[in-house]
Amino acid sequence: xxxxxxxxxxxxxxxxxxxxxxxxxxxxxxxxxxxxxxxxxxxxxxxxxxxxxxxxxxxxxxxxxxxxxxxxxxxxxxxxxxxxxxxxxxxxxxxxxxxxxxxxxxxxxxxxxxxxxxxxxxxxxxxxxxxxxxxxxx
Numbered sequence: 001x002x003x004x005x006x007x008x009x010x011x012x013x014x015x016x017x018x019x020x021x022x023x024x025x026x027x028x029x030x031x032x033x034x035x036x037x038x039x040x041x042x043x044x045x046x047x048x049x050x051x052x053x054x055x056x057x058x059x060x061x062x063x064x065x066x067x068x069x070x071x072x073x074x075x076x077x078x079x080x081x082x083x084x085x086x087x088x089x090x091x092x093x094x095x096x097x098x099x100x101x102x103x104x105x106x107x108x109x110x111x112x113x114x115x116x117x118x119x120x121x122x123x124x125x126x127x128x129x130x131x132x133x134x135x136x137x138x
Contacts, residue, residue, distance in 0.1 A: 015055075072104060076102065
């Protein structure tokens, strides 16, 4: 059985802040913007730190992760395939049956209101579809 370390919500938030600071470029700025949009969309969101350094935002289960790569910031929605996406924000991992992602490159623009609506829809989906086994987060 794999050991997983529990990270407190306060510690997770601090680690996310440190990651943003460490990036020190457009990716950190983009994660800061996304983080603000997430907290605006859902003030009760729980920040987590998982999988050896991935920011995770949860509410009644994982809503999305925020990974940073050299050329892209990737926001992967855990249940993205089940969400309506009228503004076509999802542009990656479109072939999967469960997850969907938004890949943002340096000069891409993110529609803040549409992202907030998508995030709230993901939280509602989590509430309406409780897990068969316990999930972490709210």
